[in-house]
Amino acid sequence: MEDRGIIGQLNPAFKLATHGFFMLLLTIISDPFTSFLLMLIPLIITFTMLRLPAKILFTTFVSFLFLFFLSTWSLAAFGRGETIWFQWAWFHFTKEGLMNGLTIGFRMLAFLYYGFIFIMTTNPTSFVLSLMQQFRLRPKWAYALLAGIRFLPLFHQELAQIRAAHRVRGVHRATSLRERLQTAFRFTIPLLAQGIRKAERVAIALEARGFDGSWNRTFYRTIPWGYKDVVYFVVLLLAHGILIGLSTALGMIRWGLV
Amino acid sequence: MSTPQLLCENLSVQYFDRDEPTLKKINLTINQGESVLFLGPSGCGKSTLLYTLSGIIPRSIHAWIKGNVKAPQNVGTLFQDPDSQFCMLEIADEIAFSLENKAIPPEKMPDRIASLKKQMDLDHLPDHTQINTLSGGLKQRLALAAVLAMEPEVLFCDEPTAQLDPAGTRQILNDLSQLKGKHTLVLVEHKLDGLMDWIDRVILFSPEGKIIDEGAPLPLFRRNETAITRYGIWKPKLWPATWESIIKGKHPEKVEQWKPLPKSSPTEKEPLLTLSEGALYHRKDKALWQKVNLTVYPGEWVVLLGPNGAGKSSLLQTLIGIHSLSSGKLSYSFTQSDKELKPEILSQHIGFVFQNPEHQFITDRVEDEVAFIGKLEKWPEKEITEKVEKLLYDFRLLPLREANPYTLSVGQKRRLSVASMLLKEYKLLLLDEPTFGQDATTTEELLERLEILRQRGTAIIMATHDVELAYRHATKAAVLAEGQLLFSGPPEELFTHTEILKQARLERPLYLEYQHRRNFG
């Protein structure tokens, strides 16, 4: 993994917990203004601290914006409220709905950016190792997860091959609804069959190499943690404190679930 | 000197889902430092024996076992699938995983990893190399390094080259020969060239799971020639001769088998397929292959040669419209416009046999699989039944007509995937490595069927690594390597271009090798 600055050096498991904590905090803020302010924190971290090329920053921003609109829309167009602007069939545009929609939209953006920071700064192997070393995830599950994610590109290729093969066989020429439904999910069978065989082979191979899934093992790589992780949490906590304080002072904040 | 290290007495093994034992009353002793090969037809239980001796049965695979097995605790196993032996993403981590399992102190690991990488000739790869980026041969090498990290007394290998191309196969067999004597070696392997000259002992199995003979390789082969031929086991290419005796003219029948078959040149003037200046891009900037020109006439047999990853599969898939050309032009005698270059339309004229037969199975019964296209196109019931029965009979699948395609053996699956493409007569048949991993019998049968089709006017394009097949059967050879079509023309001519052969990592076919050796001593 390339150098992603200071955040790339943090302990993955603690980083996960920190992000989770502030995401939960966001869910009990129910006004758009505070949500917007708090969303700026992960956004600014992403733009200033990850050393990402502008192109990636831009494309993710655009795709996240789309999801922002999607979640805002789901409440703006179908939300409860007194001040009705427009109503047709079950479409129900209200002022309150839009406000709630924006809250949810900014919350969504914040979640996505927390997720994005995490995946861009975390090496999957280190993440799983630190879940095991710091959060006591059992080795059985940790190594199974690592073995599993290795297969992801392979399964994608496999899926493409199977669908291509089925197109060549002419499954699209099925006529009845029943046939159509069956052929639509038919490709899952070879995919699963192959995956199940691979799972079995990996299990056999790992056991043959002396893996018993227990804690009775040493670690080639130890994932460290230390003051940096505490600093990261404290800095985020301070930032949230300041922004929440600001919003309170302006009288904008509303606590509670939306 | 000869201390027995592995021992089994009256060993019988039966899987829970079988009605019959796979192994029956096996007695076998293997001495320390010996290199032993288990040989037999597919399904004869040689892998089961290997798994039982190495403790995988019953530890990981459950089965009923009767009899005695004695084996050391510390053994290692190399498996056939290069993709399913790893659990880490980077190569150093993978070797370390074995060491971690043995609870070796972490401070000792870097040295051990470095020395294992050196031993297996992997030291040119940095520790953080992603395993997914390695070739099949290198993956197997890494797997071997990870197994050797356990310092096994016995090394078991279950068809370690089964999924490798010829270059990877040579690599791994050579690696194993280096380990001879250092570890006791027990192998199941079909590719005998590169193995016969160093293995100590061969154990020959009958299809019923019994040991019928054992001993040094060459005498054993001589004693059991008929059985081995009947079982469809691949024989070493030169066997029973040596280059010396062949050049002296002692085996004219052998040389005769290597000659190209008589090939009628296509009579039709109008090409069936024309691909001009074709290119397929990975991403915007990276060409998988480009400047590919290919013309195929009805009744031609074209082989597509080239190393793994050169794009043979993607070229075949482009020909049936699965991928669209990034630039260039593809046209068929039966298409009018580019809009028809889609699998939905092209597959009405072109058959495609995929590399992995399972990918193309779409029904739950062997019979339905073959009948599928007929039913889709609403042929008369009677015609379908008759043709299907004939095909099933020809491909030795009639007794299995009710079976689920997935439950067939490797060879049967391949035969089924081809049979299902023969119900309808296509103008062009595309095959992606159809002989890969097949036994000698299935390969021979398949090639005979294809030759009959070709003579009836079907054009065949086949991706393969098999230079003998190319030389003997093909009317045209095309070589795809380094992103380009390096050659397209008669196979006889291809094999005179030493430079191209080197670039595409191809060997010379035996007949030309014979002529070469005869002329230059």
Add this chain to the structure above:
Amino acid sequence: MKEKTLNIREVILTVIIAILCGVLYRLWTPIYDFADLLTGFSGQFVYGFWFIASIIAAYIIRKPGVAFLAEMAASSGELLTGSSYGLTTLLSGALQGLGAEAVLMAVRYRRWDLPVLMGMSVAATAGSFIVDYAFWGYAEKTVFVQTMSIILRTVGSLFVCGLLGKWIVDLVAKTGVLNSYAIITSKKKPEWDKS
């Protein structure tokens, strides 16, 4: 009775099923997004597909914990493979998995028929709504949209999760690759136990 805890083979299988389902989810997401965007709830009918990993894994392996762990593996798989959604799905995955697991607990891991699998789907749906109400403001939608969402997602999950999951696994079982897992072995008895 056989061992209750998962062995390495079953753990890896659970993870692989989860990863495979992750591959399928990627095909599914655009369908859902599109269907849901326009009307506000019609995508709900196919929402249940996201719980299929726990149905498939539990139906095959038939041990306590599999349904929950399969969902957890599926969502951490998304995180590990670089989906920004990952952190969010981790929590919803946990609640969906807990829902499915609760149904199995209620039948004491003895029944594996269609009604139970459908029950798991409904319970997973309930779990998913907890997250939607807590995080995504479902309580503020109009009563009509809320009702429709609940009905459609629940009914839909019966089909695209329970029924589809069982159909797929039964077909896969016929291929013989599951012969050493509980779905097949639990039906086998030694000669002397057959009545």
